[in-house]
Amino acid sequence: xxxxxxxxRTALGLIVTLDPxxxxxxxxxxxxxxxxxxxxxxxxxxxxxALAVYRFPGRGAVSAVLSALMGLPPVVAGLxxxxxxxxVGPLGVLQLLYTPTAMIIAQVVLVTPIIGALTRxxxxxxxxxxxxxxxxxxxxxxxxxxxxxxxxxYRLITAVLAGFGRAIxxxxxxxxxxxxxxxxxxxxTTAIALETSKGNIALALALGIVLLTIALAxxxxxxxxxxxxxxxxxA
Amino acid sequence: MxxxxxxxxxxxxxxxxxxxxxxxFAAEDDFIIVQSTTSTQNSGLFDYILPKFTEKTGIDxxxxxxxxxxxxxxxxxxxxDVVLVHSKPDEEKFVAEGWGVKRHDVMYNDFVIVGPASxxxxxxxxxxxxxxxxxxxEAEAPFASRGDDSGTHKAERDLWGxxxxxxxxxxGDWYLxxxxxxxxxxxxxxxxxxxxxxxxxxxxxFANKDDFEVLVxxxxxxxxxxxxxxxxxxxxxxxxxxxxxxxxGWLTSGEGQKAIASYKIDGQQLFFPNARPGT
Numbered sequence: 001x002x003x004x005x006x007x008x009r010t011a012l013g014l015i016v017t018l019d020p021x022x023x024x025x026x027x028x029x030x031x032x033x034x035x036x037x038x039x040x041x042x043x044x045x046x047x048x049x050a051l052a053v054y055r056f057p058g059r060g061a062v063s064a065v066l067s068a069l070m071g072l073p074p075v076v077a078g079l080x081x082x083x084x085x086x087x088v089g090p091l092g093v094l095q096l097l098y099t100p101t102a103m104i105i106a107q108v109v110l111v112t113p114i115i116g117a118l119t120r121x122x123x124x125x126x127x128x129x130x131x132x133x134x135x136x137x138x139x140x141x142x143x144x145x146x147x148x149x150x151x152x153x154y155r156l157i158t159a160v161l162a163g164f165g166r167a168i169x170x171x172x173x174x175x176x177x178x179x180x181x182x183x184x185x186x187x188x189t190t191a192i193a194l195e196t197s198k199g200n201i202a203l204a205l206a207l208g209i210v211l212l213t214i215a216l217a218x219x220x221x222x223x224x225x226x227x228x229x230x231x232x233x234x235a
Numbered sequence: 236m237x238x239x240x241x242x243x244x245x246x247x248x249x250x251x252x253x254x255x256x257x258x259x260f261a262a263e264d265d266f267i268i269v270q271s272t273t274s275t276q277n278s279g280l281f282d283y284i285l286p287k288f289t290e291k292t293g294i295d296x297x298x299x300x301x302x303x304x305x306x307x308x309x310x311x312x313x314x315x316d317v318v319l320v321h322s323k324p325d326e327e328k329f330v331a332e333g334w335g336v337k338r339h340d341v342m343y344n345d346f347v348i349v350g351p352a353s354x355x356x357x358x359x360x361x362x363x364x365x366x367x368x369x370x371x372x373e374a375e376a377p378f379a380s381r382g383d384d385s386g387t388h389k390a391e392r393d394l395w396g397x398x399x400x401x402x403x404x405x406x407g408d409w410y411l412x413x414x415x416x417x418x419x420x421x422x423x424x425x426x427x428x429x430x431x432x433x434x435x436x437x438x439x440x441f442a443n444k445d446d447f448e449v450l451v452x453x454x455x456x457x458x459x460x461x462x463x464x465x466x467x468x469x470x471x472x473x474x475x476x477x478x479x480x481x482x483x484g485w486l487t488s489g490e491g492q493k494a495i496a497s498y499k500i501d502g503q504q505l506f507f508p509n510a511r512p513g514t
Contacts, residue, residue: 086312086314087313087314087471088312089312095473098268098299098314179268179297181298181299182297182298194277196419196422197273197415197416197417197419197422198277198279198418198441199422199441199444200442200443201443
């Protein structure tokens with residue numbers, strides 16, 4: 001129980017004093033996960049929208065694989081990216097291993113299926129409503145995708161938030177491809193793992209509280225944007 | 236057509252962002268990567284000595300802390316310039332196979348067997364580490380093993396061998412293989428009231444000891460030697476041989492050795508330098 005009380009006290013102290021080490025890893029965590037989510041969103045919207053609208057052989061299988069990949073263990077994503085970026089791997093020449101870029105790539109691999117699968121579902125639901133109407137207007141498939149993405153934008157925000165939640169919370173992938181190097185690739189989650197293994201349970205828990213607070217702030221601001229947009233749209 | 240353009244635009248923007256991110260992050264090149272072990276990182280040694288080296292040479296040292304087995308594997312892949320680990324036979328094999336240039340002794344400390352104060356197997360004060368393990372096995376008292384092919388895990392397996400016990404028969408019952416780092420395994424041991432073998436450095440700096448104590452220590456079999464090796468640039472041309480060698484040289488120099496010796500927690504020295512100058 002004392003660990004919990006200590007944790008809240010430590011968390012408060014870290015936030016109030018803006019501990020420079022904390023700020024550094026926090027900024028890196030957010031930078032990496034937001035970059036990954038932006039890239040994964042663009043990929044996921046395109047893939048999900050296309051899967052909902054275009055008809056091609058094997059479409060069902062692709063959708064199933066995409067959904068299954070939502071459960072891809074971060075460690076596996078990390079290992080795959082490690083093998084690609086390692087000096088003996090095909091992309092070793094880029095020298096990206098143990099850099100934040102490697103962490104972004106690993107998180108894109110993790111997050112794209114989540115955003116893609118949720119986008120596909122959102123577009124498919126809308127398509128059932130609109131299909132005839134759109135087709136009767138003679139809209140091309142690509143125009144339909146664009147319309148569905150636009151009309152489904154609020155649902156897509158949820159998809160993006162789900163992706164962000166996954167990215168900011170995962171530790172397995174960034175640990176392997178980033179290496180948890182102090183001042184270079186240490187993020188909130190790898191720092192939490194490290195402090196836990198040092199036996200600094202209260203500090204680890206405090207970092208967790210800070211991370212949750214940040215996640216809450218990101219979610220709240222996106223929901224606020226969504227509401228604002230809604231109000232403007234119907235004003 | 237309009238949509239295709241948008242997709243293209245999106246992908247282009249994504250690529251731009253990724254490249255921006257990479258250039259923004261990885262601008263300088265004045266660093267080396269050291270593949271090392273969780274025991275050295277968790278003990279806080281690196282945080283203490285590395286700034287001294289960086290201050291002197293301007294070379295930043297980036298430490299990736301994994302188990303000895305994985306550190307050597309990563310070194311083999313060329314994903315590091317220097318390895319600093321603790322499993323001499325594996326290190327010698329690493330050099331013999333040409334992956335490393337030369338192995339240097341750096342420092343040593345020792346392993347200790349820690350456990351709950353209640354000491355259910357009655358091993359406290361034994362001078363013989365393998366006898367202590369045999370007693371633990373006999374009592375089937377819980378024992379947390381690293382189980383991760385790390386240097387500490389290899390040392391532990393050697394001790395079981397000398398005790399003539401195959402603990403994996405009790406795996407999942409009283410023998411708990413955590414498959415994680417030293418600190419995580421200590422956390423498990425404390426949680427399960429299990430004995431475990433730990434390096435003294437990590438043990439001393441570990442903050443979640445509860446009622447755990449060092450029960451067995453001082454057996455010469457518990458000696459724990461650390462070695463440092465420059466990854467062979469002939470195998471991996473991207474290895475920063477000059478900077479890596481500067482680090483190896485500094486660690487084994489009088490200055491580096493003094494830095495190692497002066498790292499203390501609560502007045503206790505954690506690592507004892509024993510590099511042989513000129514080797």
